[in-house]
Amino acid sequence: MSETAATSTKATPAVSPFIFVVCQNGAEAATKQEILAHHPNLKLSFSRPGFITFKVDPEKPLPLRFTLKSTLARTYGWSTSKLKSENADELIDQLLETEHFDAASRVHLWQRDLTLPGKNGFEPGVSELAKAIGSQIDAKSKRTDQVNQYAAADDLVFDIIMVEPDQWWLGFHYAVTPAGRWPGGAPMLEVTKEVFSRAYFKLKEALLWSGIKIKPADVCAEIGSAPGGACQFLLEHDCEVIGIDSAEMEDEILANPKFTHIRRRSFEVKKKDFKPVDWLVADMNLDPGGTLETVASICGYEGVRLKGMVLTLKMSDWSYVPKISEMIKQVRELGFQVVKTRQLAFNRREFCLVAIKNKITLRKTKR
Numbered sequence: 268m269s270e271t272a273a274t275s276t277k278a279t280p281a282v283s284p285f286i287f288v289v290c291q292n293g294a295e296a297a298t299k300q301e302i303l304a305h306h307p308n309l310k311l312s313f314s315r316p317g318f319i320t321f322k323v324d325p326e327k328p329l330p331l332r333f334t335l336k337s338t339l340a341r342t343y344g345w346s347t348s349k350l351k352s353e354n355a356d357e358l359i360d361q362l363l364e365t366e367h368f369d370a371a372s373r374v375h376l377w378q379r380d381l382t383l384p385g386k387n388g389f390e391p392g393v394s395e396l397a398k399a400i401g402s403q404i405d406a407k408s409k410r411t412d413q414v415n416q417y418a419a420a421d422d423l424v425f426d427i428i429m430v431e432p433d434q435w436w437l438g439f440h441y442a443v444t445p446a447g448r449w450p451g452g453a454p455m456l457e458v459t460k461e462v463f464s465r466a467y468f469k470l471k472e473a474l475l476w477s478g479i480k481i482k483p484a485d486v487c488a489e490i491g492s493a494p495g496g497a498c499q500f501l502l503e504h505d506c507e508v509i510g511i512d513s514a515e516m517e518d519e520i521l522a523n524p525k526f527t528h529i530r531r532r533s534f535e536v537k538k539k540d541f542k543p544v545d546w547l548v549a550d551m552n553l554d555p556g557g558t559l560e561t562v563a564s565i566c567g568y569e570g571v572r573l574k575g576m577v578l579t580l581k582m583s584d585w586s587y588v589p590k591i592s593e594m595i596k597q598v599r600e601l602g603f604q605v606v607k608t609r610q611l612a613f614n615r616r617e618f619c620l621v622a623i624k625n626k627i628t629l630r631k632t633k634r
């Protein structure tokens with residue numbers, strides 16, 4: 268546990284009859300379907316875009332530190348109560364009286380996503396409204412830390428979800444997953460940074476979530492690299508970068524001596540060009556089958572020795588979600604020991620699949 272109000276010896280919270288799940292705005296139906304398919308002990312309760320609650324079958328309870336088998340769930344926890352008032356001061360006063368508010372290691376407060384990430388400048392994370400309310404809470408609370416600090420592994424997090432500005436749902440979770448350490452399951456990235464595309468943030472989140480640490484001088488190839496957000500991120504990390512795309516890359520990327528542009532489509536590239544590659548990134552406008560076929564042909568080529576892959580798999584519709592387990596199996600069969608999927612907070616209608624050849628690499632690089 269972190270050095271905060273956390274050191275309190277107050278009893279840990281008990282499980283509640285309900286859990287909450289946060290997902291991308293618009294992904295509710297697919298998320299419900301995915302979760303119910305894997306967790307028949309849950310029953311749908313309340314739902315708003317980006318926010319769902321489920322009732323847990325008391326005969327088949329979940330453990331206190333539960334995890335869900337879901338690609339679309341951004342984060343989740345126990346749903347305990349809700350506060351309603353049009354007066355923020357009143358809400359804060361009620362909040363400060365709530366059990367476990369003082370004892371939790373961290374307090375996370377966020378608004379459900381109001382639209383699709385990337386639409387009209389919207390980005391996931393702690394909104395301006397949530398920041399302002401967080402400061403008001405800090406000013407009134409006895410806690411020694413501030414609202415919305417990252418949690419450490421296994422910290423008890425007190426959750427405040429602003430489902431509406433005047434309707435706050437309260438809950439808690441233990442930070443047993445990497446995304447469980449971030450407010451609302453979204454890493455707090457500097458989204459005002461000038462980037463060539465949002466792929467910069469997607470790749471950054473993918474690495475934070477998966478624990479992959481790409482080292483300087485690693486050779487990274489990206490298929491579907493234009494205009495160059497992900498390459499910008501990799502070049503900032505001093506990698507040798509090969510961008511594969513028939514479309515134009517940004518001039519600044521092309522001017523970087525550590526960058527090589529193969530101005531072709533994936534199937535026109537000679538497989539031997541992938542021999543020096545450590546990490547393969549793919550972000551093509553293809554359906555998941557097309558991307559997986561492309562990377563399978565690269566992995567199967569003699570002399571290609573990838574450490575891992577970070578794939579963005581595009582979903583023209585949600586019918587791909589029930590097929591994700593099969594996709595994971597397909598990638599495992601290519602010889603990757605760890606294969607994980609998640610719809611990143613910064614993803615749009617797509618999800619991320621990471622594959623790691625040898626799990627020891629991951630342990631060595633864990634932050």
Ligand SMILES: C[S@@+](CC[C@H](N)C(=O)[O-])C[C@H]1O[C@@H](n2cnc3c(N)ncnc32)[C@H](O)[C@@H]1O
Pocket residue numbers: 463464465466467490491492493494495496497498511512513514531532533534550551552553
């Ligand atoms: C979402 S954009 C990629 C964004 C990019 N990753 C970035 O960081 O800016 C998709 C790209 O995939 C490229 N693409 C589509 N099919 C491809 C293929 N078969 N081989 C290589 N690139 C492809 C398109 O030209 C397009 O530039």
